[in-house]
Amino acid sequence: MQHNKRHLALIGMMGTGKTTVGRAVSELLDMTWRDTDQELVAKWGCSVAEFFARYGEERFREEETAMLRTCLEEQRLLLTTGGGIILREQNRQLLTQWAYVVHLDADPDEIIERLRRSEEERPLLRGDLSARVHAIYKARRDFYRFADLRVDTTGRAVSDIAEEIVRAWREHV
């Protein structure tokens, strides 16, 4: 085990499959799984979209950082995150220090197709979905680079992606 990196964390743009792949990885590994968005929804009793509408993005980012800290204090987790968690340097440092970080990536056009079918409401994608995804992808691309491993999920099955992550994690620990 490489010093402090006891958690396995998935980061990546909205629609790259962090939550979906996280569920599959959790079935393959004997690890507790938490998703920062799902933890926040359970804490607030309302959806991410409702929280954004009521309190705005800045409050959401405060809550997200606090939830990240709470999760990282636990013994060992598989942690899936919201796509914007990497915007704060503090979060990037926390993840670097405490987790083996896997960046899920995908071609923006495939991300758009996946998100068109997704039932989850994503407040930052209101309006022209294609234009929003392309703009956010470009603006954030460099923030994901600190990851220990990048996995391109384009055209790949969830089970295949999950197996690659499990193999890499087993080499890490």
Ligand SMILES: Nc1ncnc2c1ncn2[C@@H]1O[C@H](COP(=O)(O)OP(=O)(O)O)[C@@H](O)[C@H]1O
């Ligand atoms: N590898 C994949 N191939 C096809 N569809 C996928 C894949 N990964 C995720 N999806 C679909 O894309 C949508 C977004 O996935 P989700 O796990 O919510 O992404 P994220 O948590 O990164 O935003 C969901 O409808 C999910 O079923």
Ligand SMILES: O=C(O)C1=C[C@@H](OP(=O)(O)O)[C@@H](O)[C@H](O)C1
């Ligand atoms: O990229 C972002 O800023 C966000 C991504 C969402 O999570 P997913 O990446 O799981 O869709 C959710 O945290 C919120 O809508 C904001």
Ligand SMILES: [Mg+2]
């Ligand atoms: Mg998610």
